[in-house]
Structures are given as structure tokens and as C-alpha cells.
Amino acid sequence: MKTWASMLLALVLAVTGATMVGAGALRLLGSRTTAPGTVSETPPGRTFSPDETERSLDYWSPERLQETDADAGDPGFWAGRPLDERPPEPVTPTAVQRPYESRPEAIIGRLFFVDDKGRRGSCSATVVDSPTRNMVWTAGHCVHGGRGGTWFRDMVFIPAYNSGGDLRDQRAFAPYGKWAVEFAGTSNMWIKYGAHKENSAYSWDYGAFTVAPNRAGQRLQDVLGAGARIYFNPPRDLLVSSFGYPAGAPYRGDTLYRCDSRVSNYRPRGSVAGQDLNGPPMFWIGCGMTSGSSGGGWFANIGGQVYLVSNTSMGWHDAGVQAGPYLDQGAREVFEKLVRTSEHVRSPA
Template structure:
């Protein structure tokens, strides 16, 4: 590993610090530019809360859309039993895996503050052997960059960022995600970007269940002690947003593994979400969304990148948002796979799926997401987002964006 005391390290830290100012400023501006003033965004939040009674189901029973109910029935799954706990059956024969088989009916009240806090990090760790497999295509390992805590309230400083919760065979799990713009439905996006391994187990598994996005999770960055008796508003100020459809790459579905595997270079996903209660779009409610940069710039052309997320594995506990900024290098797991971006960063599991951003012509855009990292948590790697990623995005926007 390259030492932080090497002569080049101070210059790299200086570049990152200088770039950080512009990147954070642009991200902050995005938080207000898309949704008007912060006060207006707060008003939207109040409106969303006020509309819960009006939009709630009269008999208290969750109404599952007909297409989802029909899909469950096709696989021999009883809808009522599913929402009453049947989803906990992870029998291999009932674990839906194919892209067309995703189902995620809303189970209102499932993701309460204590259950969110119990969720374990969804970590994709590569071994030392994996990381050195194709060093001929990889740049030297970057010096670690210490993650820094994002300023609170998060809505004022990194409004598009949040947490993705889901259930796996091992129990509740958590990743990070980003609200992204929907080019076909401007100003009213319900799209979230995260990692493929946060929604699907890859080649040896299927779709995870009860997938929910929580924007500006723990908005004020309160400690575990302060949240010991937290109410829903404290932990999820803009509500829970259930994924009614999710799309990831076929390469991840077929080749993803517990250490990334052949699917790591394609480890991305787009969620279309809807509020557990309320009717406004995610972008309107949060007041922010980011464009996605599908130009797949080379590591040398990309400039400084910043990774945001909620690391949950020690020494972090998943309650606070952190960020790292660094010049990316190339990382490759195989000569047959596209190279990935790699930056120095000490964020751990739980930051998976969190967006990587860069400034393009003064505008902050999502350019990658956290996918894999080493056992000693000194760097992160994320996929380049090119034509394949854009096709996943366009499919979600055109097919589900208008809902």
C-alpha cells in the first residue's frame, strides 16, 4: 500500500480539499435549486405528513397493485400471507431471481426506527488475492482518505442522499442511495440510484425483499443514545419510499457474488419508489435530485470524485452520513471486464450503493456508486456508468417513471 507519508500524498490531499469545496457547494446548491427554498422543501414535508390521513387506506389494509398481486399468484404466493410474514420464507424455490420476477408489495409499518437501526451492512469485500488479480490493468493502490462527517442537517447539505433498507435471508440489511432526476418526468422524479448488490444477491440468489429508501436518514445526525426512543419523523423525516419496481444489470444478476465477482463492474441499480403514505413525488418531497453522468470518463479525465454514504460497519454505526473525496484511479478484477474507478476512502459496509459525484460544467452529477472494497477498508471501487447503465435508467424512466 502506498504510504500517506510519500511526497505525492500532500499534493493529492490538497487537490481533494480544494475540489471538495466546489463539490460540496454544488451539491448544496442542488438541494435548493431543484425544489425552491429550504423553507419550501420543509413546507412540502409538512404537506406530505398532512396528506397521510387523506391518502391512507380506509380499512387499514394495504392495497397491493393488481400487477404485483398477479405476479405473486403466478409464483404460488398468497398475497395476504406474504404481507403477514410469508416473505420470510427464503426457500430456494420461492426466492425469485429473474429480472422480470421482482415483487415488493408495501408492508406498512414494517420499517420502524428500531428495525432500521438493527439492519446490518450489505458489504462487498474483495480479498487481497482478488484485489491483486490483474494489477496490470489497475493503477497503484490509493492512499487511504479519511472519511469526514457530513454537516447537519443533511437536507441542507446533501439532500439527495439517503439509506436503502431491505430484507435478506440473513435479516434486515442496509445500503446507501441517491435521488436522481428523471429526464422524462422533470421535477417529479421517483428514481433512486444504488448498487445492484443492494437489491439482488447475484448469481447464487434472488431479489431481496421489502426494499425501502429513506432520504436524509437521521437528518440531524443524532447519536444512538439520542435516538434510543426515536419517533419515525426523527429517523425518517421525509418518510419511507417503497420500491415498486427495481432494475439492475443482467451481468450482476448472473455473475454477482459475495465479493463482487464478475458482476462487480456492473454493480448498479435503479429503483422506482412510491411513498408509504402520501402522494407527492420523491423529488418534490425532498426538494432535490441529481443528474446521472453516463459518459463514463476515464479515471484520468474524470477529475476529483466524492463518495457519499452511511457506513455501518465498525468503527461507524450507520447513523451518520460521511463522505470521501479523491482523484480516482483504475481498478480491474479481470482483463475480460471493464475497469472500475477506485478512490482512497475509509468508509465501511453500509456505504455500498452510495453515489459518487463529480462536477461537470458547474453541476454536480452522479458518476458511479460504491460497489466493493478491501478487508482493511482503505479504498472503494465503483463501476463506470456507460451505455449499459443508461439503458437500465431509461427503461426505468420510460416504463415506470410516470407512476
């Protein structure tokens, strides 16, 4: 663990007189919350049987990993500009130096899935510290189609994904292997109201999943040696580093990118079923990543430690802007449900 901490210090950057951070949020002592929130109904989830997880691992051949649809399962990216008149200043993404497996960014990877329309797609996701040592954080729309949709299937997570590697050698493009999703969860609000257009349901566009042990019986966090610590109800005046694998043009999903930006508050526009859901204001930042980066973690240095504070939810690539949900009590409930469920998922829900 000392090695990870020293690598994190090497990633700290001074930007406009403040501290920006890399993805090595790796003082991993569990999640943190600072303020109570409203208690919601139990977050929904989907369990995958051992047969389904094995099928998922077999389904995602090296060839299929290269044949994903950049827009499948990722409704949150649009051309043009956001409806808000004062978006953040655009930021051009910077490629993260390879090899990822030797850096704190190894906890970040790609989530591959077949969406509820039968299309192969991908998102970004981050291994997070949990008592069960097998949890990964992403966007809600990366695991469920939202209003009128269903849970995605054949979901596989590849940490430190590197498609620049030799596809004939899994250790090259998947240095820590492929991990089958055995349970996925998101917010009730995303399932009830999520849509393929900008609307207020994106305030709840967060999700998580747990992965089955690998075929050697190991748990994900034990193999990686780390996971990001989540800060629920974080401060709103933050500098963040966001990470993701953008796959929409001009990107191809084969490289991990980052953006460094100050956050500001954003309230998504657009009613759902004729009503404004009036959710908590989201964060938004300057970042020109495209579809495929959804679900990628946003990290901030708070009190000298690095935490995951949001995830990419939607963006306007022409404007170089992205937004992510504020991780409040509802997000914490999703996290806690996965912890409770993780040791008991062995049959379909």
C-alpha cells in the same frame, strides 16, 4: 431551486489545486451521455405490488431500523488489501454536518431491505433526477443477490436518514419519511455472475429503484425539491466526492460520511464460472468506508456542473480503498427501463 444551487456553491472545496464537490449535483435536467455503448439485452427488474409496498412500510419499525446486519446483502467489502499492486492513497472518511435535511446531501439516504438469505441489511442510495420524479440510484448488489440469488424484499428508502434523532419521532430520524420500493432493477451481468468475492462481475454492479408515492400522494423528488443528474460515459480523469452510510465496524450506520479523492482505473480480478468477463475498467478511490456505504453516490464537477458518475460497489477497509462501476450504456439502459416501467407498476412481476 436557487437555494439548492447556492448551497452547492458553498460545498465546493479546493483540493490540491482542483475542484472537489459536495453532493448537491442539483441542476437537475435529466441524465447525460457522451458516447454510445454496446446495446445489451433488456435489464431485468422486480415489481412490488401495492400490498407489498404497504407491508414494507409497516415492517421497518424504528426498532428494526436499528437491528440491521452490517454484512447482509453487502458482499463487496473485505479485509486486507486489493489484488492490484498500486491502490490509491487511503482517505479517511469525514462526517457530514447535521442536520442533513437542510443541506444538498438530503438526496442521499439509506436503503433498508431483507436480503435473499432473510437477513435485514442496509445500503446507501441517491435520489436521481428522472422524468418520473421517483428514482433512486444504488449498487446492483443492494437489490439482488447476484449469481444464484434472488431479488431482495421489504425494501424501504429513507432520504437524509438520521438515526441520531429520537426514534419515537419519525420526523427526527426520517425527516422526509419512509418510501417503499415499487420497482427495482439492475444489470443482467450482475444477476448472472455477481458473487460474494472480488470478480469481474463488479464492473456491472449498479442498480436503481423507484419508490411509490407517499401516503399523501406525493412523489419523492417533489418532496425533496431535487435529485442528482447522472453523467453516463463520464471522463475518466476526475476528482470525486463519494458519500455513504457505513455500518460495518467501526461505524454504525447512523451518520453520513464523505471521501474526496482522485479516481483511477481498476479492473477487478477473478474469473466467474471459469471466465474473465472483461468488463469496462471500474473507478477506484481512496476511501475507508465500510459495508453499508455500498450504493452511495460518487459526484464530480464536470464543466461547471455536478453529476453523479458512479456508486460504491466494493472496498478493502484495511487499505482505505473503494471501487465503483463505470456508468456506461448498460447503466443508462437500467435507468431508461425504470423510467419506462415506473408509470405501470401496480401488480407483481
